[in-house]
Amino acid sequence: MSYYTSSYTLQQEMEGYIDKRSGTFYGPPMGKKMAFFIDDMNLPYVETYGTQNSIALLTQHMQYGSIFDRGDLGIRKDLMDIQYLAAMNPTAGSFEICERCQRHFATFAIAMPSKSDLSTIFSSLFGGHLTTFQPAMQDLSGKIVESAIQIQDAVSSKFLPSAIKFMYNWNMRELTNIFQGCCHAKGDYYIKPAMLARLFIHEAQRVYADRLVSEEEVGVFDSMFTEILKKTMGPISVEELFEAPLIYTNFVTTTDGSYLPVPSMEKLKMVLDGKLNEYNENNPMMDLVLFEQAILHITRINRIIQNPGGNAMLIGVGGSGKQSLCRLAAFISDYEVKQLTVTSSFKVEDLKEELRTMYIAAGVKGTQMVFLMTDSQIVNEQFLVYINGILTSGWIADLFPKEDIDNILGSIGNDAKAAGIPDIPEARLAYFISRVKRNLHVVLAFSPVGD
Incomplete structure (x- = not known):
């Protein structure tokens, strides 16, 4: 979740992963259960009277097992076989969530791994690489x-x-x-x-x-x-x-x-x-x-x-050569450089359309590219939500409609089969995201001067 996550965007995201079973019943494919992981659960904006409407939607589903159709409020959708796992950011956001929601969770704290744990993890990884x-x-x-x-x-x-x-x-x-x-x-x-x-x-x-x-x-x-x-x-x-x-x-x-x-x-x-x-x-x-x-x-x-997943933030005053050095570094690696043409009328939907084009080029066509973005091109703070999605997981939940995702998974079918990926939607989507992370790199060129 992010500061801008509303109940509407959360519901859209949830409905992208479930199918209609019969009547008003919806859920994952028959015979399966779905665990829906929600990261940074406490980050959505707090309204005037202390509520967070995205969390209120979760509470409604966990308590009553259903949510309302956004197109026709007379239809109540029963969501079956769905469980929630959530994580909260201890350093940002509201620091707490609605108690009526939290009571549905078993809550526990996760500490950073100890030195012995870190030694075990990285000795296994690095030692495995050195076996030859x-x-x-x-x-x-x-x-x-x-x-x-x-x-x-x-x-x-x-x-x-x-x-x-x-x-x-x-x-x-x-x-x-x-x-x-x-x-x-x-x-x-x-x-x-x-x-x-x-x-x-x-x-x-x-x-x-x-x-x-x-x-x-x-x-x-x-x-x-x-x-x-x-x-x-x-x-x-x-x-x-x-x-x-x-x-x-x-x-x-x-x-x-x-x-x-x-x-x-x-x-x-x-x-x-x-x-x-x-x-x-x-x-x-x-x-x-x-x-x-x-x-x-x-x-x-x-x-x-x-x-793979390598992204850079270049900080320097205007005219110090950040963009030029990035273009030359990308050229050395045979990467294309993509940059937005931002106007006063450039909206969030325009950014999403540009990102869709980049995702299809990187994930389906295998085009290697650098997405170069400057601070002057961030005309709306909500742009950072989508950039953050690329940086953290490589995936933006509401970027593609469900029909487009099905088309994308069909387009990479031959490549996925050649790579030994099982012919199931979840595995193919993970393969598509891995291709995006390998081929699409974000470089932010920011100035320390100004707001």
């Missing part, structure tokens, strides 16, 4: 996982969020992003423990240091990270691990897309100059001077959009 590597590389798995957990704990304690540093929100996603990058390593290229350790350091710097807002904080992070690595990496020299340049790409060293370190800044600049000239031959001219900071930003953006 040399034994010396496999032995390094535990040390890297321990280092990652320690730096996560240190960063969470040192760099706390504030009104200005709202992005200092550290959780398990950071660890996931680190090991997602580390799992790009291939056994044919990574044959020494120091090579894998350097890749880990690079990924940790991209995940944590790139989010810090000052050189002073980056220096503090580097010193903390160095101390942790001295304790965990054993005989490997820390000076060797941090030797410059510590930059990894999939377009400089090899042509097969392997994720490898760049041999030198001169080689990296030469490759990017060539890519820029190639871009200017086929697209409107970009008069860019690729100084060192710009080069580093291009490699960072390229790294993000290479990952």
